[in-house]
Amino acid sequence: MIHFIAHSKIPIVLSVTGLLDFLAMITTEQVSTWFQLGTLLGIAVVGFLNRLDARKVLALAADTARMTAKTSDTTDKIHALSNSSMAAQLRIVWLQANRIAEMTKSKADVDIASEAKLAYDEHQKKQAMVDADTTSP
Numbered sequence: 001m002i003h004f005i006a007h008s009k010i011p012i013v014l015s016v017t018g019l020l021d022f023l024a025m026i027t028t029e030q031v032s033t034w035f036q037l038g039t040l041l042g043i044a045v046v047g048f049l050n051r052l053d054a055r056k057v058l059a060l061a062a063d064t065a066r067m068t069a070k071t072s073d074t075t076d077k078i079h080a081l082s083n084s085s086m087a088a089q090l091r092i093v094w095l096q097a098n099r100i101a102e103m104t105k106s107k108a109d110v111d112i113a114s115e116a117k118l119a120y121d122e123h124q125k126k127q128a129m130v131d132a133d134t135t136s137p
Contacts, residue, residue, distance in 0.1 A: 032072040039064045083127055090120040 040061055094116040101113040 029072075032068060032075075039068065083130070087120070087123055087127065090116070090123050094120045 094113065097109070097113040097116040101109040
């Protein structure tokens with residue numbers, strides 16, 4: 001279960017299931033934004049504690065923003081690659097289960113093939129929604 005602090009978007013995770021639900025809601029843009037905010041806050045605190053002048057803090061912040069953008073691009077590429085690999089694995093499992101079901105004609109094998117097809121189709125639907133979100137302006 002996830003609760004939010006009143007009048008904010010700050011989540012409080014109350015259980016393992018809540019943590020998993022929260023992680024499922026996070027997009028790469030949110031992770032990138034949180035990373036940038038956390039990094040900038042850290043740089044500001046370090047700058048204050050070490051009495052760095054504002055130019056050094058701004059230069060560090062700019063460097064961090066550039067590094068975060070590169071990290072975000074890499075994260076997006078890894079995410080696309082892992083989703084593509086997952087789709088390929090689910091398709092292989094479905095095709096193998098279907099082949100076995102055709103050979104044995106066993107109800108249990110047919111049920112397994114049906115579940116494998118359902119898992120593959122569900123992944124494809126979810127991926128299509130993610131792709132639509134990431135490609136729209």
